[in-house]
Amino acid sequence: MRFRSVIAVLAATVALPVGAGYATDLEVTHWWTSGGEAAAVGELAKAFDATGNKWVDGAIAGAGGTARPIMVSRITGGDPMGATQFNHGRQAEELVQEGLMRDLTDVAERGNWKEIIRPASLLESCTIDGKIYCAPVNIHSWQWLWLSNDAFEKAGVPVPKNWGELVAAAPALEKAGIVPLAVGGQPWQANGAFDVLILALAGKDTFLQVFGEKNADVAAGPEMAKVFKAADDARRMSKGTNVQDWNQATNMVITGKAGGQIMGDWAQGEFQLAGLKAGEDYSCLPGLGVNEVIATGGDAFYFPLLEDEAKSKAQEALAETLVDPKAQVAFNLKKGSLPVRGDVDLAAANDCMKKGLDILAKGDVIQWTDQLLSADSQKQKEDLFSEFFANPSMTPDDAQKRFVEIIATAD
Template structure:
């Protein structure tokens, strides 16, 4: 099955929104070209990428699309490394989390501090977000949005037919899953890819263990926490979900799993709020044709995934100016609203009006701002935000092996997690 879904070809208010936002063409003295590497290839994501492209073109520059399919971005990073090593880096690349600092340390990124100071990025970004965009105290990337990862998506009509209740804790989840299964519906739509397995796992960890446990286990990688009794409970609950998925799950892309919920083939999906872009692209309405709620037990927590772009050093002056114009446009209030309405995420810039956003986004924004003020925002380990890439990859492998193995015990998995956490 083709996992790359084409951008919508039907008329969409994107063009009107661009005009209303006042993003008219203001061609610079010398127009440049920006080749942009990203992995936004599904329906809702493609719409969001189109918004970014249109914004750059409105400034008179040329956008050269370099899309690499794969929701977790692993394939894109492999391609990026080969391009940089060969001396042919793209102008801009979607990079995030600790990987940003790794690239900056290589000396291949273009400095963004001058632009950041001129446009007061320290004042318009949450401190936790700004810190991740810096290397040695200076900006080396621009954030685009904020995704909440610990979401559960559900089809309310399917739940109604099955006589099931939307779950708020894990006991209720398993009651609902049994009811859906009895009604002949796949309870959980899941894509059997390692990043999706880890996405589900981190929601279980957050829901059962809370913010402090999550931070110790999956951000600080504390060995005592990884081999402790609460992690044992998390792993046991995680594996208990497996029978509620279908046999065709292995290798399925995330957006195809979302489509199962949209079509009523499945009742639920654990996925970040980029899934909402798929529901919206299919004509869905929040609270009516689909429901968003925090993953069981995690309502008081916020695990985040932030898309960001790093700019690579270029020799062409016009292209370098195009890079700066792209970064400036990304953090404009108009673009922040336009892009995130299409992507399903929320603005990363503080103070953007939320009146045009749906209830899922408003809830997400309220919880994000509260967590930012309280200093309790939690970076997603499954989405490259929490730990160095080698450790993240090793942990992904352990969780997927445990999910797919009938022989690996919980104690075995805990021992392997402790070893994986040491990977550097």
């Protein structure tokens, strides 16, 4: 809890926050660079600046696949930032094992994080050898299909209620000059879309057998063959997207140039920034309208170990700020994600966000691949599905065989 103390400065009495003697600039790196993301980051910066410190923004364009190697290189190269975003899971595991990241256990215990952060798996993903190394800021779920109501009206077909109806509507969309499914060219987008197809179409048990147990036999089986067929449908429907960044693909849905997009709930921030209303201008289908289960992945901030005492104090202030109730509400409403605390007021949530909250309340949740696979295994998957979506000559059977090899050696 913050409180104020009185000190005399140049014969004047001025009230300052505790730790103001240590107040300093703190560089914070992240990959939130789209319009909606920037608006959300601004809420965190404003809350942190209110502690007397200053958020120095270190945004790196290109999403996680581009930004993470830069962040890791700086930390291992002796030029650490004050704090950095990763997805909570195993992305910072090696940095922690090398002794390069700060232990936040004391901060977490003071803030009673184990009692307020829900689900518990979020904090568990920040915990290595019993110590807490990151502060979760949101619950981001990949498992959404975003649809342009205008695009389907123009094509003369109803807005789909599930994945199968989108596939069936694709010819009508194409006839109207609309790309049925927008998939940007960044490798992580194709990789994430495939993982969503697995959970939605093959189900939770198959998903966990493949990624949790690393069961190569299941990966080679008939249920996964159905998923690769669906990925082939997605590849065909995405022809003509011709954009690179995820938010450019989202903008195609916003403007009615594409019928839909498989993308995480962070896409909500772009729809909101464009002034579109959930349920009226666009529709959202959790679990692709087939299997309403969402992942409890998301974003967290890690803090490189620093020798500077002022910056170390500022790190503590930032960690506390990130889980503060007001900051949680302000940030997540603009980000489109769900808060990591269950004790905050989200009356202002839109229809899509309420769907996610309902699923979370029912406990229909699962750990995502960032939490179940090492960064190396994830990269191998990215390479495979990036090639699959870019190369029509790769058959679903060929892709499945390569996928089985990845799962057989995954860690």
